[in-house]
Amino acid sequence: MLAFGRISGGRISGGRISSARGAVAAAVSAIAMACGLVAPASAQSAGDTSAGGAPAAVQPTPSPTLPVQTAQASPSPYQRYDALAMRGWERPLPKSGDTLLGDKLGVRDALADAGIGFIGFASNAIQYNFLQNDGHYKGPQVYNGQKFTRMVSNAAIFATFDTSKIGIDNGQFIFSALYTSNSFNRVDGPNSTRIGRLAYYQSLFDKRVEFKIGYFDNGFEFLGTQTGGSLAGGTLGPQASVPNEVGLSYSGYSTPTANIRFNFKNHFYTKFGVQRSLPQGGATPEVAANPSGLRFHVPGTGVLTIGEGGWDQPAKPGQLATWVRFGGIYNTTNFKRFDGTYSKDNWATYVAVDHQLFQIDDSRANRGLYVGATFNYAPPQQNMISQYYEGRVYGVGLLKDRPFDLASVVATANVYSKDGLAARTAVGQQNFKATYSVIGSYAYRLTPGLYFQPGLGVIVHPAYSPRFATALNGYLTLTFFI
Numbered sequence: 001m002l003a004f005g006r007i008s009g010g011r012i013s014g015g016r017i018s019s020a021r022g023a024v025a026a027a028v029s030a031i032a033m034a035c036g037l038v039a040p041a042s043a044q045s046a047g048d049t050s051a052g053g054a055p056a057a058v059q060p061t062p063s064p065t066l067p068v069q070t071a072q073a074s075p076s077p078y079q080r081y082d083a084l085a086m087r088g089w090e091r092p093l094p095k096s097g098d099t100l101l102g103d104k105l106g107v108r109d110a111l112a113d114a115g116i117g118f119i120g121f122a123s124n125a126i127q128y129n130f131l132q133n134d135g136h137y138k139g140p141q142v143y144n145g146q147k148f149t150r151m152v153s154n155a156a157i158f159a160t161f162d163t164s165k166i167g168i169d170n171g172q173f174i175f176s177a178l179y180t181s182n183s184f185n186r187v188d189g190p191n192s193t194r195i196g197r198l199a200y201y202q203s204l205f206d207k208r209v210e211f212k213i214g215y216f217d218n219g220f221e222f223l224g225t226q227t228g229g230s231l232a233g234g235t236l237g238p239q240a241s242v243p244n245e246v247g248l249s250y251s252g253y254s255t256p257t258a259n260i261r262f263n264f265k266n267h268f269y270t271k272f273g274v275q276r277s278l279p280q281g282g283a284t285p286e287v288a289a290n291p292s293g294l295r296f297h298v299p300g301t302g303v304l305t306i307g308e309g310g311w312d313q314p315a316k317p318g319q320l321a322t323w324v325r326f327g328g329i330y331n332t333t334n335f336k337r338f339d340g341t342y343s344k345d346n347w348a349t350y351v352a353v354d355h356q357l358f359q360i361d362d363s364r365a366n367r368g369l370y371v372g373a374t375f376n377y378a379p380p381q382q383n384m385i386s387q388y389y390e391g392r393v394y395g396v397g398l399l400k401d402r403p404f405d406l407a408s409v410v411a412t413a414n415v416y417s418k419d420g421l422a423a424r425t426a427v428g429q430q431n432f433k434a435t436y437s438v439i440g441s442y443a444y445r446l447t448p449g450l451y452f453q454p455g456l457g458v459i460v461h462p463a464y465s466p467r468f469a470t471a472l473n474g475y476l477t478l479t480f481f482i
Contacts, residue, residue, distance in 0.1 A: 077103055077108075077109060077112075078095065078096050078097045078102075078103065080112050081096035081103070081108050081112055081117060082095050082096055082097075083117075083162075084112060084115070084116065084117025084160055084162055085117055085119075085160070086117075086119075086158055086160050086172075086174055086176075086197075087160075087172050087174075087201045087203070087210075088174075088201045088210060088212045088221065088259070089220045089221065090220060090221060090222065090223075090224050093119055093158065094119070094449075094481050096108060096117075096119065097448060098404075098448050098449055098481065099119060099448065099449040099481040099482055100447075100448070100449035100450065100480055100481065100482055101449070101482050102448065102449075114165070115161055115162035115163075115164070115165035116159060116160065116161055116162075117159065117160045117162070118157065118158060118159045118160070119157075119158050119481060119482065120155075120156065120157045120158070120481065120482035121154070121155070121156055121479065121480065121481045121482065122153075122154060122155040122156075122479070122480055123152065123153070123154045123477065123478070123479040123480075124150070124152070124153045124154075124477070124478050124479075125150070125151045125152050125475070125476070125477040125478075126148065126149065126150050126151065126475070126476050126477075127144050127145040127149045127151050127473055127474070127475050127476075128145050128147075128148050128149065128473065128474050129145040129146055129462075129471040129472060129473050130472045130473070130474055131469070131470075131471060131472045133468075133469045133470075133471075134146065134468050134469070135469075137466070137468070139466075140186070141184060141186070141187075142187075142462075142463045142466070142468070143187070143459075143462040143463045143468070143471070144184060144187060144188065144473075145459075145462070145471060145473040145474075146462070146468075146471075148183075149182075149183055149184050149188075150182055150183040150184075151182055151183075151184070151188055152180060152181075152182050152188065153180070153181050153182065154178065154179065154180050154252075155178070155179045156176060156177065156178040156179070156196060157176060157177055158174075158175070158176040158196075158197070159174075159175045159176070160172050160173065160174050160175075161173040168202075170202060170203045170204070170207075171200065171201065171202045171203075172200070172201045172202075173199075173200055173201075174197050174198070174199045174200070174201060174212075174214070174216070175195075175197060175198055176195075176196035176197040177193070177194070177195055177196055178193070178194060178196040178251070178252050179192075179193045180192055180193075180252050185284075189282070189283040189284060189287075190283060190284050190287045190288075192252065192283075192287045192291065194252065194253070194254070194287070194291070194292060194293035195215060195254065195292060195293040195294055196216070196217070196251070196252065196254055196293070197214070197215060197216040197217075197254060198214050198215040198216075198254075198294075199212055199213060199214025199215060199216045199257075200212065200213055200214055207263060208262065208263050208264075209260065209261070209262055209263075210260070210261045210263070211258070211259065211260040211261070212257075212258070212259050213257070213258040213259075214256075214257070215254045215255065215256055215257070215293065215294065216249075216254050216257055217249040217250050217251055217252070217253060217254045217255070217257075218248050218249050218250075218257060218259070218273055218275060218306065219243075219244075219248065219249065219250035219251050220251065221259055221271075221273065222243075222248075222271065222273065222306055222308050222327060223243060223308070223325070223327070223350060223352065224323060224325055224352055224354070225241070225243075225352075225374075241376075241385075241388075242348050242350070242376035242377070242378045242383065242385055242386075242387075242388050243329060243348055243350065243376065244278075244282060245282065245378065245383050245384065245385060246304075246329050246331055246346050246347065246348040246378050246383065247277035247278050247279075247280070247301075247304045247329075247331040247333055247346065248275075248278070248304060248306065248329060249275055249278055252283070253278060253282070253283050253286050253287075253293075254293055255275050255276040255277070255278065256275065256276045256296055257273060257274070257275035257276070258273065258274055258275075259271065259272065259273040259274075260272055260273075266311075267311055267312050267313045267314070268309075268310070268311050269309070269310055269311075269312060270307070270308065270309040270310075271307070271308045271309075272305070272306070272307045272308075273305065273306045273307075274303060274304070274305050274306075275303075275304050275306075276296070276297065276298070276301055276302075276303065276304070277301045277302050277303065277304040277331050277332075277333045278301065279298055279300055279301050279333070280300070280333060280335050280336060280382075285298075285300075286298065300333070300334065301333050302331060302332035302333035302334065302344065303331075303332050304329065304330070304331040304332075304333070305329070305330050305331075306327060306328070306329045306330075307327055307328055308325055308326070308327030309325070309326060309327065310323065310324050310325030310326065311323070311324045311325075312324075312325070315356055315359065315365040315366045315368075316365050317359070317362040317365050318359075318362075319365070320355065320356040320357070320358070320359065320368075321354075321355070321356040321365075321366065321370075322353075322354070322355045322356065323352075323353065323354045323355075324352075324353045325351070325352055325353075326349075326350065326351040326352075327349070327350055328347065328348070328349045328350075329347055329348045329349070329350075330346075330347045331346040331347065332344050332345075333346065335382045336382065337381045337382040337419075338381065338382065338417065338419040338420050338422070338423040338424075339381070339419065339423075343381070343382060346378070346379070346382060346383070347378065347379065348376060348377065348378040348383075349376070349377050349378075350374070350375065350376045350377075351374070351375050352372065352373065352374040352375070353372060353373055354370055354371070354372035354392075355370065355371055355372070356368050356369070356370050357369045357370065357371060360397070360398070361397065361403065364397065364403055366396055366397075367396050367397035367398075367403055368395070368396060368397075368398075369393070369394075369395045369398070370392075370393070370394050370395070370396070371391075371392065371393050372390075372391075372392045372394075373389075373390060373391050373392070374388070374389070374390040374392075375387075375388065375389055375390075376388040380417035380418060380419055380420065381417075381419055383417060383420070384416060384417055384420040384424070385414050385415070385416060385417070386415055386416065386417045386420075387413075387414075387415035388412070388413070388414055388415070389412065389413040389415075390410060390411065390412045390413075391410070391411045392408060392409070392410040392411070393408070393409050393410075394406060394407065394408035394409070394410075395407045395408070402444075402445070404445040405442065405443060405444055405445060406442070406443040407440075407441070407442045407443075408440065408441055408442075408443075409438070409439070409440045410437075410438070410439050410440075411436075411437070411438045411439075412436070412437050412439075413434055413435070413436050414434060414435045414436075415433065415434045416431075416432075416433055416434060416435075416464050418433075421433070421464060421465070424464075424465070425464070425465045426465065426466075429465050429466050429467075430465065430466070430467050431464045431465035431467065432461035432463075432464050432465070432467060433464075434461065435459065435460070435461045435462065435463075435464065436459070436460040436461065437457055437458065437459045437460070438457060438458050439455055439456070439457030439458075439473075439475070440455060440456055440457070441453055441454065441455030441456075441475065442454065442455070449480055449481040449482070450478075450479075450480045450481075451477075451478070451479045451480070452477075452478055453475075453476070453477040453478075453479075454474070454475065454476050455474070455475035455476075455477075456472070456473070456474055456475070457472075457473045457475065458470060458471075458472055458473075459471040459472075459473055
């Protein structure tokens with residue numbers, strides 16, 4: 001889906017690797033995505049993805065993801081550092097050994113003595129339509145890549161504190177701050193510097209129960225949108241994601257949130273969350289009313305609840321990874337419909353599956369070929385994108401000497417609301433009912449902590465209106481971890 005339906009690169013599901021989700025997790029993407037690397041290949045102007053007139057917020061669409069090294073234990077002292085990694089995501093951040101700093105200068109070692117863990121990252125993603133085939137169109141830019149587009153430049157720091165240092169076992173305080181900017185705010189959202197996370201995590205009963213409370217986003221807590229390296233999120237912008245247009249928080253745009261997860265036998269789980277909704281229109285109105293990210297309530301927002309259940313079997317030698325999840329979202333925010341009326345009854349539903357077809361390395365069981373699919377639905381009365389379909393094929397470490405690379409081909413379809421098209425298409429203009437894309441990418445690890453991901457995608461109907469010819473978009477993302 002993008003996650004990143006988008007150049008979402010590597011979502012190898014989203015990126016974390018401790019379980020099946022972990023097996024497929026991708027390091028770079030996990031963060032890049034989380035920070036909003038890319039968006040679907042077709043984008044419309046702000047405000048086009050919802051019935052309200054607010055600009056479409058940029059959501060990090062799944063972006064290139066790289067496999068996290070999880071099959072082998074990290075050498076000392078990295079095991080010590082990794083024990084302090086941020087907890088509670090559906091997929092983990094890269095391990096400390098996969099950073100530019102590593103254990104150099106004694107920085108991580110000194111912080112670990114105090115129970116503090118950290119990781120930093122920066123990412124830049126660009127997109128361009130090589131065909132430049134928009135004829136004599138002289139209006140403003142409508143989709144990502146129509147002109148040379150810097151989709152996102154991100155920089156973030158994540159820090160944790162192990163509460164066992166103060167007598168509370170299995171707990172963790174979490175903090176992150178994120179800077180994000182882009183060259184196409186109309187579609188990709190506002191430039192901002194905000195608190196990303198200020199939360200407390202606790203596990204109970206040998207991790208059978210996990211909960212988290214505070215300020216954080218749910219984009220990496222549910223759905224697993226970062227699965228399978230897709231560059232597919234390019235032109236529509238973050239708000240083009242069905243869960244995000246319904247009000248779910250996403251990377252860079254945290255809200256007050258409380259989540260609880262129950263882990264059962266045989267890799268089954270269920271998870272529930274309640275959060276303050278993002279405003280209709282997403283990041284743009286959110287940042288305008290809450291620039292620091294610390295405001296508890298934003299006028300015009302209600303309560304959003306989300307529930308998910310699934311089966312998440314990790315990759316092990318001789319055991320293929322499989323992750324099946326499904327869920328629903330309900331939002332009490334007063335959304336403006338396309339007919340001008342209002343409703344406190346917005347919702348979405350989703351289902352996704354990823355499966356490892358074969359393994360190629362017993363020492364790193366996550367290496368191999370995967371397939372996956374995603375479907376999202378939201379009511380068309382107030383959501384511009386009502387249906388989202390994605391199919392993906394991706395490989396982790398397929399080349400013998402490249403265990404951390406990720407190759408992917410992702411096909412997506414965004415189906416627009418009939419009511420939305422009638423309301424948003426200018427008089428005298430025609431429109432398209434859907435946007436389709438097929439995007440291939442390869443995430444290449446240049447050195448531990450540094451990833452380079454080029455991609456190429458065909459986007460049919462890159463905007464719903466005006467009608468433009470098929471685009472051939474090139475993508476390039478560079479991400480590094482500290």
